[in-house]
Amino acid sequence: MKILMVTPMPPQSQAPGAIPLVLHAELTGLMQHHQISLVTVAGLEPGEQEAVNRLASVGLDVRAVRRTQPQGWQRWQRRWSLASYWLSGKVPWRTVWFWESEVQHILDSLLAEKTFDLIIVEDNAMGVYSYRTNTPLLFTEHEVRRPRPIDKAGLRQSNLLLWILKEADWARWLHYQRSVWRKFDRVQAFTQRDAEAISTLAPEMAGRVRVNPFGIEIPSPTDVEAQEQDTILFTGNFTHAPNVDAALWLGQEIMPLLRENCPGIRLWLIGIYPPPEVRALACSDIQVTGPVPEIEPYFSRAALVVAPVRIGGGMRMKVLQAMALGKAVVTTSRGADGLATDGRRPPLVTADDTFGFAQAILRLLSDDSSRRELGRQARLYVAANFSAQSYANRIETIYAEMQGARS
Known part of the structure; x- marks a missing residue:
């Protein structure tokens, strides 16, 4: 054609x-x-x-x-x-x-x-x-x-x-x-x-x-040995309001629960044009980077990728991208929109409330074997259905x- x-x-x-x-x-x-x-x-x-x-x-x-x-x-x-x-x-x-x-x-x-x-x-x-x-x-x-x-x-x-x-x-x-x-x-x-x-x-x-x-486009998988313990990643274009909302929910409500149970936890917020309220989240265990030359090294180093999106429509590239790289993902039911195929649920973890989201992160961070297997299954799933x-x-x-x- x-x-x-x-x-x-x-x-x-x-x-x-x-x-x-x-x-x-x-x-x-x-x-x-x-x-x-x-x-x-x-x-x-x-x-x-x-x-x-x-x-x-x-x-x-x-x-x-x-x-x-x-x-x-x-x-x-x-x-x-x-x-x-x-x-x-x-x-x-x-x-x-x-x-x-x-x-x-x-x-x-x-x-x-x-x-x-x-x-x-x-x-x-x-x-x-x-x-x-x-x-x-x-x-x-x-x-x-x-x-x-x-x-x-x-x-x-x-x-x-x-x-x-x-x-x-x-x-x-x-x-x-x-x-x-x-x-x-x-x-x-x-x-x-x-x-x-x-x-x-x-x-x-x-x-x-x-x-x-x-x-x-299916990338090469990340090196599981490069993962840094208790490091989680959220990435998004912060000109998009749902990404700002997600970052604020993550930094203001979810991170305090994570600190209580995982004192060494670190969060990376990566994306262009973070507004003042997102930049204000930066502290000893939250890094707001702004734009980066390449995102893959951060995906590789992160133990877990999160996408706590609560509003907006469409499908989430950040979720699909992480899965294609072989990363375990915690997101919301809205963040997983579009990923079910033929009645099969995608291999990721979803939670829609603050406590449940924090608990899902903690469970995967404490279980290296389950987290890596979830990432492996995620990559296979994306390659089979979303190339x-x-x-x-x-x-x-x-x-x-x-x-x-x-x-």
């Missing part, structure tokens, strides 16, 4: 956030049997410009809008442009931030000059564009934003104007998501929870939603169904 992928950022095998890793696994899996063209935006985040160069160097047809750091009056011009777009429109700020008018020009010219068998549009930020074609359109919803009550607690933590803007922005998500989903022949969600949310929020989409958990090729195969199945519906 000739496939066009449209992504909000370049696929990367090493990145501080989950989306570039998901995109890279998808691209790797599809490139095995298909001809891919890529339209993307290369911003100022670490490695994005270099990623475009690497993809082009291996012969991929890449059409990238390259952002540069505006200087002087251009900086104020961009800020005004973004603010005007948000104030005059109905789209959420995240979409405004990713918007580039040049992307629409590239799409229009590319669809006029080339014929594709399938167009895959990744993330709701790219759903704002027009796709003027009769080619089957598949949209990937990375995370459904659900309506919620007004966040009165947030008012106590920020100034009034900022709080009003955040609440107004959140209120835009329902209408915006519906308008995006309706453009596409099929919408794939990573978890059953998100698929059901789409069908609930937009009942007319129920017949077009499919569950397709993302894949990962890059497995993900691509499921996309091919959805495409075949789309073709059948058209015939």
